[in-house]
Amino acid sequence: xxxxxxxxxxxxxxxxxxxxxxxxxxxxxxxxxxxxxxxxxxxxxxxxxxxxxxxxxxxxxxxxxxxxxxxxxxxxxxxxxxxxxxxxxxxxxxxxxxxxxxxxxxxxxxxxxxxxxxxxxxxxxxxxxxxxxxxxxxxxxxxxxxxxxxxxxxxxxxxxxxxxxxxxxxxxxxxxxxxxxxxxxxxxxxxxxxxxxxxxxxxxxxxxxxxxxxxxxxxxxxxxxxxxxxxxxxxxxxxxxxxxxxxxxxxx
Amino acid sequence: xxxxxxxxxxxxxxxxxxxxxxxxxxxxxxxxxxxxxxxxxxxxxxxxxxxxxxxxxxxxxxxxxxxxxxxxxxxxxxxxxxxxxxxxxxxxxxxxxxxxxxxxxxxxxxxxxxxxxxxxxxxxxxxxxxxxxxxxxxxxxxxxxxxxxxxxxxxxxxxxxxxxxxxxxxxxxxxxxxxxxxxxxxxxxxxxxxxxxxxxxxxxxxxxxxxxxxxxxxxxxxxxxxxxxxxxxxxxxxxxxxxxxxxxxxxxxx
Ligand SMILES: Nc1ncnc2c1ncn2[C@@H]1O[C@H](COP(=O)(O)OP(=O)(O)O)[C@@H](O)[C@H]1O
Ligand SMILES: [Mg+2]
Numbered sequence: 186x187x188x189x190x191x192x193x194x195x196x197x198x199x200x201x202x203x204x205x206x207x208x209x210x211x212x213x214x215x216x217x218x219x220x221x222x223x224x225x226x227x228x229x230x231x232x233x234x235x236x237x238x239x240x241x242x243x244x245x246x247x248x249x250x251x252x253x254x255x256x257x258x259x260x261x262x263x264x265x266x267x268x269x270x271x272x273x274x275x276x277x278x279x280x281x282x283x284x285x286x287x288x289x290x291x292x293x294x295x296x297x298x299x300x301x302x303x304x305x306x307x308x309x310x311x312x313x314x315x316x317x318x319x320x321x322x323x324x325x326x327x328x329x330x331x332x333x334x335x336x337x338x339x340x341x342x343x344x345x346x347x348x349x350x351x352x353x354x355x356x357x358x359x360x361x362x363x364x365x366x367x368x369x370x371x372x373x374x375x376x377x378x379x380x381x382x383x384x385x386x387x388x389x390x391x392x393x394x395x396x397x398x399x400x401x402x403x404x405x406x407x408x409x410x411x412x413x414x415x416x417x418x419x420x421x422x423x424x425x426x427x428x429x430x431x432x433x434x435x436x437x
Numbered sequence: 438x439x440x441x442x443x444x445x446x447x448x449x450x451x452x453x454x455x456x457x458x459x460x461x462x463x464x465x466x467x468x469x470x471x472x473x474x475x476x477x478x479x480x481x482x483x484x485x486x487x488x489x490x491x492x493x494x495x496x497x498x499x500x501x502x503x504x505x506x507x508x509x510x511x512x513x514x515x516x517x518x519x520x521x522x523x524x525x526x527x528x529x530x531x532x533x534x535x536x537x538x539x540x541x542x543x544x545x546x547x548x549x550x551x552x553x554x555x556x557x558x559x560x561x562x563x564x565x566x567x568x569x570x571x572x573x574x575x576x577x578x579x580x581x582x583x584x585x586x587x588x589x590x591x592x593x594x595x596x597x598x599x600x601x602x603x604x605x606x607x608x609x610x611x612x613x614x615x616x617x618x619x620x621x622x623x624x625x626x627x628x629x630x631x632x633x634x635x636x637x638x639x640x641x642x643x644x645x646x647x648x649x650x651x652x653x654x655x656x657x658x659x660x661x662x663x664x665x666x667x668x669x670x671x672x673x674x675x676x677x678x679x680x681x682x683x684x685x686x687x688x689x690x691x
Contacts, residue, residue, distance in 0.1 A: 373441075393508050397442075417505070420506055
């Protein structure tokens with residue numbers, strides 16, 4: 186296994202009194218794809234949101250334990266959350282482009298980060314769109330509204346937007362669950378390309394998708410991490426009976 | 438859309454073809470060892486079987502992984518199912534090459550009997566069928582599949598003729614019982630090689646056009662206008678064939 190990019194130690198999370206994550210210990214390897222699977226409500230999204238401190242925005246949340254990224258505890262007081270989020274891109278289930286042009290959607294992040302040189306911005310936008318495998322489809326309509334794109338295109342545009350700020354980690358929460366099979370296939374192929382440069386964590390309720398795209402799989406159940414291992418191992422001979430039952434559709 | 442999955446299928450194809458070449462090489466050497474009484478070569482074949490087994494395991498694991506991770510359908514599904522079967526057949530063929538190599542020592546002093554029974558002709562036909570089927574495995578050209586079935590039939594008949602002669606010999610001369618038993622084992626292994634070759638040909642038909650040939654190769658028709666022959670039609674079947682229609686069934690030992 187490659188070196189761990191993200192490590193959690195006894196990560197426990199409560200929403201008010203309700204425990205959503207129970208003492209999770211996980212090593213997420215660098216420049217590989219790690220998939221989180223498990224039935225609805227088992228804590229996958231909650232865990233994902235811990236990794237870029239998005240849960241900070243929810244007042245009732247209480248977190249115990251540690252999350253280390255590149256060896257640094259991201260919940261330390263001196264951590265700059267803005268910088269942290271720059272390092273970590275996030276793609277959601279529902280694509281959420283701004284009601285602006287395709288170009289502006291991708292240029293937005295770099296601009297906020299202080300890049301104003303027009304030529305530089307154009308370069309960033311083009312390479313981000315290329316890396317998100319959507320360039321050919323939009324290169325002649327860069328100034329059209331992003332909202333005119335299809336769902337699958339919007340999702341890849343959102344990935345381009347994420348890439349434009351040069352993150353190291355990309356978190357994806359059910360990125361293809363609202364897409365048709367062809368668009369889903371494109372996103373999956375894209376993930377294969379992206380893992381050469383980025384550490385990717387993907388939440389999916391589609392087990393077959395986890396099998397196809399990921400190198401490692403974590404199976405969550407009722408806020409617990411039941412099993413974590415190589416995807417090829419989990420899907421051919423998991424160690425834990427509950428995992429076997431879940432992936433074969435016997436419960437959940 | 439370029440599928441990442443394509444690379445896995447290509448890898449599988451390469452491995453099955455490698456397995457085919459390796460096994461054809463083992464079979465060819467086993468025949469050489471038999472006809473020339475080459476004990477050293479026989480030892481080498483037995484040693485080499487480890488490579489066959491290793492590759493067999495590798496292919497099984499790869500198929501298992503592709504099944505589990507990619508949910509293959511249609512042509513992809515047929516390819517993987519068939520690769521698994523062909524791999525199994527090839528591994529068994531490797532075992533039969535070993536059997537022939539092992540028994541070749543026990544018969545090496547009986548050149549005259551081997552010559553008298555024309556075992557070399559049977560060997561030539563079987564070497565040919567194995568090579569032809571590996572060629573089809575490489576080219577996926579199912580035009581020649583009919584020739585494989587015909588050749589297998591001819592091998593079957595010839596082998597039965599030889600076996601019948603051996604048994605007759607045994608009844609008259611008790612001193613040949615040991616060598617005769619070894620020869621029967623060799624002939625049986627040769628028959629199996631032909632049977633597995635037809636299995637593989639059937640698998641290739643299944644990959645290419647989805648037809649299941651297993652229980653109806655008698656009515657097999659090559660695609661229109663492709664009756665070309667990959668091999669010369671072999672010598673006449675032995676005159677004293679047993680004519681048992683059930684014996685044509687392909688081998689199915691575990
Ligand atoms: N903002 C929230 N406030 C209170 N409870 C929440 C909140 N978000 C999620 N939960 C609860 O936490 C548990 C885990 O939810 P979630 O992480 O969304 O699961 P999953 O992504 O696996 O479907 C669920 O019981 C859910 O109801
Ligand atoms: Mg969720």
